[in-house]
Every structure is written in C-alpha cells, then in structure tokens.
Amino acid sequence: MVELRGVHKSFGGLEVLRGVDLTVRPGEVTVVLGPSGSGKSTLLRIINHLEKVDRGLVRVDGELIGYRRSGRKLHELPERQVLRRRSRIGFVFQNFNLFPHLTVLDNVAEAPISAQGRDRTTVLVEARALLDRVGLADKVDEYPRRLSGGQQQRVAIARALALRPKLLLFDEPTSALDPELVGEVLDVMRDLARTGTTMVVVTHEIGFAREAADTVVFLDEGRVVEQGPPAGVLDDPREPRTRAFLGAVLR
Numbered sequence: 001m002v003e004l005r006g007v008h009k010s011f012g013g014l015e016v017l018r019g020v021d022l023t024v025r026p027g028e029v030t031v032v033l034g035p036s037g038s039g040k041s042t043l044l045r046i047i048n049h050l051e052k053v054d055r056g057l058v059r060v061d062g063e064l065i066g067y068r069r070s071g072r073k074l075h076e077l078p079e080r081q082v083l084r085r086r087s088r089i090g091f092v093f094q095n096f097n098l099f100p101h102l103t104v105l106d107n108v109a110e111a112p113i114s115a116q117g118r119d120r121t122t123v124l125v126e127a128r129a130l131l132d133r134v135g136l137a138d139k140v141d142e143y144p145r146r147l148s149g150g151q152q153q154r155v156a157i158a159r160a161l162a163l164r165p166k167l168l169l170f171d172e173p174t175s176a177l178d179p180e181l182v183g184e185v186l187d188v189m190r191d192l193a194r195t196g197t198t199m200v201v202v203t204h205e206i207g208f209a210r211e212a213a214d215t216v217v218f219l220d221e222g223r224v225v226e227q228g229p230p231a232g233v234l235d236d237p238r239e240p241r242t243r244a245f246l247g248a249v250l251r
Contacts, residue, residue: 001026001167001198002047007056009042009222016042018222019056024167024215027196031209031230034219035245040202043219044169047200048089049082060089061166087115090160090168094176096152098144098159104131105140108159116163123162130158134188150181157188168192170201206249210234218242 002024009017016039024030032040045051046058049066057074058065066082067074077085098107108127112118131137134154144152153173160168170189174182186208193199193212203209209216209230216233218226218241226239237243 001028001061002030002200003057003059004043004047005057007043007046007058008054009039009046009051010054016222017046020219020222020224022217022224022227024198024200026198028214029193029197029199029201029212030215030217031213032200032202032217032219033204033206033209033245038219039222040219041171044091044171044200044202047167047169048086048091050091052076060085083115087111087163088166090163090165092153092156092160092168092170092173094172096144096149096156096176098152098155100144102143103140104136104142104144104147104155107144107155108162111159112162112164127158127162130161131155133161133191134158135184148181149177150184153177153185154188157185157192161192166198168197168199170199170203172202172204174203174205204249206234206246218245220245 002022004020004022007017007020020043032043034040042051046053047060052066063085065085067076099110102110105124105127108130109123112123113120128140131140134157136151136154139147139151174185177185186205189208190212213230215227216230217224218233220241226233226237226242233242234246237246
C-alpha cells in the first residue's frame with residue numbers, strides 16, 4: 001500500500017529525512033516512534049505529497065504520489081491530479097483542523113462532496129453513520145467549539161474515513177488532548193485497526209503500538225534506526241538508540 005525508497009528531504013540547510021525506506025502492506029498498522037525532530041511528521045506529509053521529496057520516490061497503492069514517470073524521468077503532476085490522488089488518503093492532524101463555521105455533520109461531508117464530487121444526499125447518510133461509529137451520533141448539529149478535544153478528534157477521524165480512503169495517516173492524534181481524553185480517541189483507532197484499515201500512525205502512545213501495530217518503526221535524525229514487530233522493537237530492541245529512547249519514554 002505504501003512504498004518509500006531512498007526518500008530525502010531538507011528544509012534549507014536542515015536535512016530532515018536521510019534516505020528513508022519504508023513498506024506498508026494493505027491492512028497493516030505501522031506505528032512510527034521517535035524523538036521530537038526525528039522527521040516523523042515530515043514522513044507523513046511526504047506520503048500524501050503535502051511536502052515534496054528532494055530525492056527518492058513514494059508510491060501509494062502502486063501509484064507515484066505527485067509525479068508521473070516518462071521513461072527514466074519524473075514529471076510533477078498538475079495540482080488537480082495531485083488533489084485527486086490525495087483525496088484517497090485520509091489524514092488526521094494533531095490539532096483537529098476542523099472548519100469552525102461548519103457543523104460536525106458538514107465537516108465530515110465537505111471533502112467527499114467538494115473534492116470527490118459525490119452525491120450530497122448519499123454523503124450525508126454516510127457521514128451520519130460514521131459519526132455514529134465514532135460515538136458522536138448526538139453531535140451532528142453542533143459546532144466544533146462546543147466539543148471537547150477528544151470529541152473534535154473523533155470528528156476528524158470520521159471526516160478522514162468519509163473519503164473512503166485506501167490509507168489513513170495519523171500525526172500524533174492524541175498529543176493535543178488532555179490525558180483523560182486520550183483513551184476515547186485510541187479506542188476508535190483500535191477499532192479501525194481491528195477492521196483491517198491500513199494505517200500509518202505517528203505517536204508516543206507505546207501501549208497503542210504494542211497492542212495495535214503490525215510493525216513498529218523507530219526513526220531518529222531522519223533515518224530508520226530499527227523496525228519490526230512490536231514484541232521485537234519494544235521489548236527487545238537491537239539498537240542502543242532505540243533502547244535509550246524507550247527507556248526514557250517508559251520511565
């Protein structure tokens with residue numbers, strides 16, 4: 001479902017990703033761990049072409065993201081085609097990014113109607129079902145400002161699912177939440193993992209990684225230091241840098 005090969009990315013003189021290789025198979029949950037500044041969020045943004053690679057390539061479901069190949073050369077796609085491909089990738093941000101002027105229902109329905117051109121009546125039925133799925137059927141007519149952080153993030157997950165995505169990306173989805181609200185968001189994510197949704201999750205929630213991930217990737221200074229099943233990476237890491245990070249996080 002996701003393939004990154006030799007991905008490099010710099011901002012000015014700062015090299016953020018240094019030759020990252022990553023494979024995510026359909027239906028798998030990959031959790032990306034690492035210290036602040038290790039390149040985790042940039043990695044996600046590159047997968048759906050919110051950031052362009054400097055070198056390397058990214059494929060999602062077999063398609064190059066942001067480019068087409070002509071012989072041995074890559075040509076950047078027009079923005080409209082980029083948006084069309086991106087619309088099949090759901091992205092859940094740290095800070096919800098809901099539209100404050102739209103109701104909960106309209107937040108969920110907006111992208112399928114405007115970006116995918118789907119029928120409004122059908123989309124609204126699906127949006128209501130998704131809000132029920134994340135436990136917010138009674139909030140369809142509320143505005144984001146009237147919701148708790150956990151509720152807003154569950155709306156954001158429903159909004160991402162409304163695109164019928166092939167892939168869901170989560171960028172530290174619980175980091176902006178009060179501790180007592182973290183569990184309700186993780187419960188929704190666990191349910192998605194159990195239904196076989198392909199997910200790449202950047203998080204510091206080690207318990208979620210242990211329980212829900214098929215693969216754990218440890219990223220540091222823009223490089224994949226270690227990756228493998230949760231039991232290996234989390235309980236018996238090979239690399240000293242991984243052990244040091246987990247020792248600090250799990251203290």
